[in-house]
Amino acid sequence: MKKAACWILAAVQLLVVTGCWLWFHTHHAMGNLLTGDAAGKLLAWGRLAGLLAVLAILFQLMLVGRVRWVERCYGMDRLTRLHHVSGFALILLLILHPVLVTFGHAIQADLSYWEQMADFCKTWRGLLTAVIGLSLMIGASVFSVLVLLKRVRYELWYATHLVLYVAFGLTFLHQVVSGSDLTDHPAFKFYWIALYAFVFVNLAVYRFAWPLLAFARHRFVVTQVVPETGDVTSVYIGGKHLEKFHVESGQFMIVRFLADGFRWEAHPFSLSCLPDEKHLRLSIKRLGDFTRRIPELKPGTPVLIDGPHGVFTSRTCSSDKVLLIAGGIGVTPIRSLAEELVGVGHDVIMIYGNRNSETIVFKNELDELAARTGSKFRLVYVMSDDPAWPGEKGRVDRERIARLVPDLADRDIYLCGPPVMMKGVRTALAGLGVPARRIHAERFAL
Ligand SMILES: Cc1cc2nc3c(=O)[nH]c(=O)nc-3n(C[C@H](O)[C@H](O)[C@H](O)COP(=O)(O)OP(=O)(O)OC[C@H]3O[C@@H](n4cnc5c(N)ncnc54)[C@H](O)[C@@H]3O)c2cc1C
Structure with missing residues (x-):
């Protein structure tokens, strides 16, 4: 039921956006989508690619934003896989938008593609920032493919993904300043900004505020570091009011140990025994540069916990x-x-x-x-x-x-x-x- 509600919510946005686009471009004074010239049609389709690209980005953010009500329906690994797969469609839309729109304007102004592009960057407000934003997005997408092929380190890829937030900011300016579907239709612009606000409020709450609030409430701290067999170490985490921290067996948490050499990375680890009122236990295998240092953790180290996550329960x-x-x-x-x-x-x-x-x-x-x-x-x-x-x-x-x-x-x-x-x-x-x-x-x- 909840799954269906999530899909309906996403499908409604898709219908609203394509429906509005169809209305705008079949009632457009300059270029009618049905009867207009080639330039008008290129512009219309290019704008649809742009609108859908932004919608896809917002969808992507909801998939990996650790938004609890979404994650509870599907589980984080499924959402992450969907994020990877839909990322490829997104790249296509991101490329199609500038190509089609530039061709459309170039035909109307009787310029070459590159002359039109140079004119855009010189004279259109918000265009240069959009070009920078788009380049950053395409660069980050290429990096993601490399990380899937295990060619770059996870941490480096993660850092480049953070740049995407800057890229979104830059392209947002372009949309509200020079996107004619928005500037010509105030009600649609309002809807568009509300869509952004909805996604970013969800991110702010679940990705950032929630772990900080949990820390403020429970004061998670490492209480014991115990070597297990071979290259596995168990970390016991204590805190205040743990009976009110609702975590189920089989779930995992994304933990950040607030100590020198650890604090810049957060990693996911599953609960390795039933939680009780005194402690949570994570058991961590030495695998790479972060997990290798786990035995050096000291009791008393504060821990920021994002979670619990997962539907493996x-x-x-x-x-x-x-x-x-x-x-x-x-x-x-x-x-x-x-x-x-x-x-x-x-x-x-x-x-x-x-x-x-x-x-x-x-x-x-x-x-x-x-x-x-x-x-x-x-x-x-x-x-x-x-x-x-x-x-x-x-x-x-x-x-x-x-x-x-x-x-x-x-x-x-x-x-x-x-x-x-x-x-x-x-x-x-x-x-x-x-x-x-x-x-x-x-x-x-x-
Ligand atoms: C849901 C889930 C539950 C897990 N539970 C446990 C557990 O109980 N015990 C355990 O020992 N391991 C667990 N892991 C694996 C653990 O998260 C990785 O071994 C650890 O993050 C590797 O970090 P590293 O820097 O030492 O190794 P690296 O060599 O840097 O990374 C090895 C691989 O781990 C993955 N990885 C690295 N950093 C992260 C990150 N920040 N977030 C997500 N994935 C990352 C990447 O796929 C990378 O290729 C779990 C992973 C997931 C996704």
């Missing part, structure tokens, strides 16, 4: 029988879900894949949970590269899942692990006839 479960599948550090949300689901009486099987027995995180805790809860929690470790392991050896594949989980058809499945493993398990589950709606997955990538 028991709310999406439609059965009282569950299969949890974890791989490597993907065990963090699975570990907290296991504790919750077993606690409320679900029948849980957990398959936990690792390279070897030395890399199993939380082994004692999981064994203890299995011993305590008896037949309600069946725990199977699978080692992919440990000849001495007495139990299951190999990958979590179709044959193994079918053998270990004979009542698979009755279970909801929660999956979190390295991308290759998740892909393999999804294929195996599809091959075993599990419908996609029963598979709940968390990707450790945004």
Whole structure:
């Protein structure tokens, strides 16, 4: 229901904008869209590309602005994927707008394309800033493709994305000063500005104000830094009134440790055990330059928390029988879900894949949970590269899942692990006839 409401809201904006554009350009004194000359048509279509480009940008901001009511419907990883995919359509619109409009004016003024462009920049108010803004946007989009191809560092890409806010400001000036669809129609201009205000208020509230308010209320602080197995460290976070900080097992938070060497980066980490009134626990694997420094964190370090986020929770479960599948550090949300689901009486099987027995995180805790809860929690470790392991050896594949989980058809499945493993398990589950709606997955990538 809420999902449908989100889509209807977006579709209504699309209809309003295209509807107004159609009205303006079929009732335009200079260039009728239906009967006018080529220049008039180029101008009309170019303006539509511009309007839709801005609409797409605002849509993009709502997708990744951590807007809680949107995120609760879809989950952040799905929104991020949609953001990546729709970004490509946006680039096309961003390029089409100036090309079509410049050609249209060039024909009307009997100039070449470049002469027209130079004239724009010299004589049109707000045009130069729009050109700069547009160049910044296209540059940032190219960078995004490079980061998807893993050619540039995440942090560098993130910094360039911040430049986009400046770019939006520059193009906004162009729209309200020289965009004739807006300047000629005050009611449409009002709607347009209201649309911007709606998006930026949502961003201001959810992206910036919310974490600051949560910090003011709870005063999150690192209380303990505990080494786990191998290259994993658990960070315990305490604070005031934690019972009023509503976080569910399986969710993640984007944390910023306010200490030298940490404060300029915020990273997402899942809750690795059920939250209680005293602490939240994150368990972090050493992977890159940020996570490598986690063991150096000192108790007493204040923490800014953005979240909780995510829909990888028991709310999406439609059965009282569950299969949890974890791989490597993907065990963090699975570990907290296991504790919750077993606690409320679900029948849980957990398959936990690792390279070897030395890399199993939380082994004692999981064994203890299995011993305590008896037949309600069946725990199977699978080692992919440990000849001495007495139990299951190999990958979590179709044959193994079918053998270990004979009542698979009755279970909801929660999956979190390295991308290759998740892909393999999804294929195996599809091959075993599990419908996609029963598979709940968390990707450790945004
Ligand atoms: C929803 C979610 C939950 C996660 N939960 C855990 C967890 O419980 N335990 C754990 O150890 N890891 C978890 N991760 C992964 C963790 O966020 C990355 O390992 C960490 O951010 C890497 O940072 P780095 O600078 O050390 O490594 P880098 O080598 O700089 O980055 C490695 C990769 O991590 C991703 N990444 C880096 N920085 C960020 C960032 N600021 N935001 C988003 N992605 C980033 C990028 O894909 C990058 O390619 C989770 C990730 C997500 C998306």
